[in-house]
Amino acid sequence: MNEEHEERSEQRAQDAPEAHHADEPQPHDQPQNQPQNQPQNQNEPQQDASEKTDPPAPADPAPSSEQVHHNNVNQYFYGELDASGAQFGIGTAGSDNARRRAVGRLDAGEADAILAPYVKPACFEQAVLALEQDGVVVLVAPPGTGKRSGAVALVDALAEGSEYVVLSPGRSLDDLASGKVAFEKGVGYVLLDRMSEDSSQTADFDWRRVRDTVREHDAHLVVTTVRPVESGVVESVRHVSWQLPDLTAVLRVRLVRAGCAQDAVERAVSLMPGGCRIAEVAVAAERIACGAAPDEVWQDYGSSAAQPVRDWFDRDRTPQEWAEVTTLAFVNGAGYRDFETCQERLEGWVAPAFPEPVTEEEQAAAARRAVDRRLSLSRNDLVAVEQRKNGALTRTALVFPHPQYRQWALEELWVKRSTPYWNGVRDWLTELVAAQPGLGLQLSVAQGLALLTRPAFDEVADNYLHPWAGGAAGYAGQSTAVLVLQCMCLDESLAATALGVARGWARSYDPALRSTAAAAFSGALGVRFPTDAVTNLLRMVRGGVRSVDAAIALAGLVAVLAECGQDTGAVFRPLAYRLRAQRETLTGQSKENILGATLTVLRARDARTGRLVCASLMERDGRQTATIAELWAGVLDNLPRRGRALAALNTTLRELPAVSERPEQVAERFGRALGEVLPPDDGPPLAAALRQVAARGDEAAGALVEIFLTAVLSTED
Structure with missing residues (x-):
């Protein structure tokens, strides 16, 4: 799938021995005078993060007031947000920016929207030549100069096909050079607003490795940044000073494409004030094309505003x-x-x-x-x-x-x-x-x-x-x-900066900072950069420092992704991958934490409806059923958690009629998917135990459980 590109690369990075916990503070790595500051029960295997969520289950303690407040903030942000007075995201669909991912493959519609009205700046051919010769080019300019659209136009000019992949701004040069990013032949790659963490002593060598890797795979990579490189430090990859295109040409192209008369176009051009950003010109053109008077529109932009x-x-x-x-x-x-x-x-x-x-x-x-x-x-x-x-x-x-x-x-x-x-x-x-x-x-x-x-x-x-x-x-x-x-x-030019701030908190020794990072990754930041969010949260889960906060944040991210119509598999797939990787591990804190986080995610509820997210997803998106079933198989296979897992599974089946008009079909599909991934001979014991749990429910729920178990057992042959 398109959205899995960054995840596959991240899993490869996490499994590399030299990078497994490269940036994860561990207790034995802390200075002797640095306090541990871990919660008292943080390392007790019996403590299950899932017990701190799922409000409808009266036997479970409620979440901490801190985490509940954070979750309310994220839900408030999506449900009640009115940022019109803040003027974020001009020209980029405003608050919709926070409701879609910023990385992964560009779909055809988004690429066409960028390329169709594109106007080349004077430096475009210089950048094309550098990209053609080296396979990599870096565009350097302040925000608001059109680097994003320029990067897509550059890879479009040279890439063999029409596939464009946007990489996370958190990617290091080592990630790009060492195979942790899976470059593919003929594909154009764009890395926007890269976070510069380079050492000036090794910068040229690191960029040379990136260049050679991209060439080896016959791909093309355009990187954008706001920080100019030190003079003479990097010679292997050209850093081009990017320039604004002619804004009057940008305005003319957009208005002509919208079908405006020539005299109306020229009037709008003549009234355009100085100091406009390219995004402001784009949104002004859209307003004028919809019939707004140019003199009134331009009062809101550039020096006029x-x-x-x-x-x-x-x-x-x-x-x-x-x-x-x-x-x-x-x-x-x-x-x-x-x-x-x-x-x-x-x-x-x-x-x-x-x-x-x-x-x-x-x-x-x-x-x-x-x-x-x-x-x-x-x-x-x-x-x-x-x-x-x-x-x-x-x-x-x-x-x-x-x-x-x-x-x-x-x-x-x-x-x-x-x-x-x-x-x-x-x-x-x-x-x-x-x-x-x-x-x-x-x-x-x-x-x-x-x-x-x-x-x-x-x-x-x-x-x-x-x-x-x-x-x-x-x-x-x-x-x-x-x-x-x-x-x-909400602003394309600030999103990468927000990601950098949260990553810094997540890597801190301060438990309060890590808790705040977890909350941040469970909201808009996680929607914009899901791979980065899940990677950082899983590191916190595995490392045991604020693992409960991180588990709750993963569950919150699943709920927010589902609410925004984004790919919840960005959380499910890495969790399933972790469970498979640890299947042969008998015990250990990391395994305990991963299992606890998985059960927490499976029990995640939508903050507004109170419905189980996974139950709704199996109805709404059947493609997720197989991955959800794999997560259930992982927690059901763990004896210490089986009782709680069975109770949660029973609750999930009981909620299907509330989220689906065809609960029997969903239960059968879910049962078959679970039966296919359960360990051999686990079906009959599961059926007996689940029937015992379900016996306390009503008959309608019992019928769904039987449909589900029949499907599970049908895979035994």
Whole structure:
């Protein structure tokens, strides 16, 4: 299957002896002065991660409050997300970005959508020549310059067929060179926004190995990055400085293809403002082609969108006005009372960044401003009042006059306010989040921080993401850090950065960071990069550090993938592979953890419907039945877990009528698939034990169990 390309490569990497736990902190590898910080029961074989999920089973303990909160955050992100005010993913289907994978083979429709309106930049032929001669080329440019579409166009120009594979940005040069990526003849490969972890001393040698491997397989590879290589460090693979194509040509091509009249095309071109990103041009062209007036459309993009904000910041502003805009950037959409409360708290934190009023006149003016807080908001050109419907009621919300203003306001704040001011903002937001606000306020703060990563990633990573993920603001801080990464996944240019942050947390010795990483991989980040998510979560499961969190996260990822209509086999297949690899292993913590994680995944429930995900999947996607059956065979074959597995299997069969109009057919198909993978002669003992468990249920459920067992036993011959 197309989506298995990255998984096969990852399994090969994991099974290589030299790479089995290459980046996994182990207790014996820790410095002597480094605390272990593992949960007290972490290494007890009797503790089954599955016992911390499956709410409908009253005999099982509930999940920890921390993990439940994280799961609620991920479900909230998908179910209630309104990121329109954040302007993520312009030109790339907005929040749909977080609902589809970013790696694997490009389907024909997606490739055509990229290639059909493509306009070549001036550097295109230079890159084609390098790719033709070396088999590999690296495109270097800032975000928003069209590197992604350029990479696909380059491999299309030289690849023999029409197959294009997008590789994970987390792939190292060693992965590319040593066979851990299965290059195929005639296929074009694209690695977007590669995370640079190279040593300058070995960079040229490593790139030479990559080049030779790609040549050997007669493939082509285009890598994109935002970091220019040090002069003279790499000579074996050419690094081309990528350029924007002519944006007026991009606009003309898209409008002509949409059937716009020539005079309308030229009017739109003449009104296009400077400073536009290529993605902005694409979405503006779509709006104009649908009938929107060009002069109105262009107000939302490029310098036209930024200028009113810049004009506001160019005038002298009082500390209260600075606080108004800063509060709005992070507390967007709140009502007057909540907004003013947050603003007042911010003013206290940032007060040291401003000179104290000295004269009586200055003190009186400051006092008047504090009293007239709402009047001041009404006079602020960057603050608008929006009436939002909330059922039968109408709610007042404070927002920016245009959603695009939020990004530009944050950029102006970052440029014009110094460290003392941002120290106050940091302390204010930490206090705000630690007070465990509602998920709506958490999401607003997360959106603001995700937007701030564009001009100031280090500020966000060092002062918010890392401390909060480590527990500095409590569970709510960890959840908000997860939401920041989910918001970053809405933007093609930030998704790889979010992946890098979560990978760093997953490799940390700090159990709180690893727990937050697990939560992040169970949501939008896992949907965008499923292979990376499952790889990191399985490493945590096998290593025993926060293995329960990782098992619950795998179950959460299955639920989210199913909800998004994505391939849940991205979790099932690696788990089945692990079970097969450990079949001959009699005991050991790694095996215990894998078995516990498998049962947890099989018992995963949809957070909204409460239905078992695997039961729904066997009805919705029959192709998954064989892999699900293989997972069941693995846990049923384990004597210590057989009782719990039988109870869970019985529950799965009992739920089939709730998720299927033809439960008998699903039960029979499931039974045959399980019978084919059970060890020889295991069918009759399983039938006897399951009948005993099912005897306590109703007759309808018992009939389904009999259909299932008849199918299981039919494979004995």
